[in-house]
Amino acid sequence: MSNNRGLFLTFEGIEGAGKSSNLDYAKAIIEASGKKVTVSREPGGTEVGEKIRAVLLDPNLPAMHADTELLLMFASRAEHYQNKILPALNAGNWVLCDRFTDASFAYQGGGRNIDVNRIAALEAWALGNFKADKTFLFDLPVSVGLSRAKARSEADRIEQEESDFFERIRNSYLMRAIVEPNRFCVIDASQTMEGVRGQVERAVEELILKRIE
Numbered sequence: 001m002s003n004n005r006g007l008f009l010t011f012e013g014i015e016g017a018g019k020s021s022n023l024d025y026a027k028a029i030i031e032a033s034g035k036k037v038t039v040s041r042e043p044g045g046t047e048v049g050e051k052i053r054a055v056l057l058d059p060n061l062p063a064m065h066a067d068t069e070l071l072l073m074f075a076s077r078a079e080h081y082q083n084k085i086l087p088a089l090n091a092g093n094w095v096l097c098d099r100f101t102d103a104s105f106a107y108q109g110g111g112r113n114i115d116v117n118r119i120a121a122l123e124a125w126a127l128g129n130f131k132a133d134k135t136f137l138f139d140l141p142v143s144v145g146l147s148r149a150k151a152r153s154e155a156d157r158i159e160q161e162e163s164d165f166f167e168r169i170r171n172s173y174l175m176r177a178i179v180e181p182n183r184f185c186v187i188d189a190s191q192t193m194e195g196v197r198g199q200v201e202r203a204v205e206e207l208i209l210k211r212i213e
């Protein structure tokens, strides 16, 4: 990895965990250190990807096969990786992404019970060995996340699932964090907004310092 290349940071967790609010907060800290930041999200992040996102989240569509959902996620991701993430990183920008591949393992793997080996095959096919440099996992009890999300907006197609579905997702995320402790930074997202921001700030400052050394 050349030193001018930016870092790729992903923000993961169940609905209402605080991904989007803290991504904005991290962006401000990184920009204040003089780096350029590209913000993006999945599914979506590109013009094509946002159209795929609209299909994935449409609450009026009939039930979609889990494989279809997974393939649409990776179709959006391939476009995103090739046409937005890689060019931005190569231009020296830091890229902050609201959900990435870990979400496919957690939602389509843990949530929808797709065999993780099939997901790993798609990951290798679409991304090769590419992974986030750091993944912030916002972890909190499902009931707290869902009540935060509900207070904010109407449920989309995926948010309408039962709480068991989100328990499986939370557990999948936590298992992934155990397997890759260097890539993951687990944030206790049940704390107050200030408490969570403090954790994010410390972790982001550490990344900035490492990049300067």
Ligand SMILES: Nc1ncnc2c1ncn2[C@@H]1O[C@H](COP(=O)(O)OP(=O)(O)OP(=O)(O)O)[C@@H](O)[C@H]1O
Pocket (backbone or CB within 6 Å): 013, 014, 015, 016, 017, 018, 019, 020, 021, 022, 148, 149, 151, 152, 189, 190, 191, 192, 193, 194, 196
């Ligand atoms: N630590 C916190 N304590 C209380 N409320 C919070 C906290 N963090 C975020 N919120 C609020 O909870 C809601 C969800 O936060 P946010 O949108 O950042 O979560 P998210 O993980 O991006 O959710 P989604 O997956 O639905 O996009 C927002 O209204 C936000 O202001």
Ligand SMILES: [Mg+2]
Pocket (backbone or CB within 6 Å): 019, 020, 021, 098
């Ligand atoms: Mg969000």
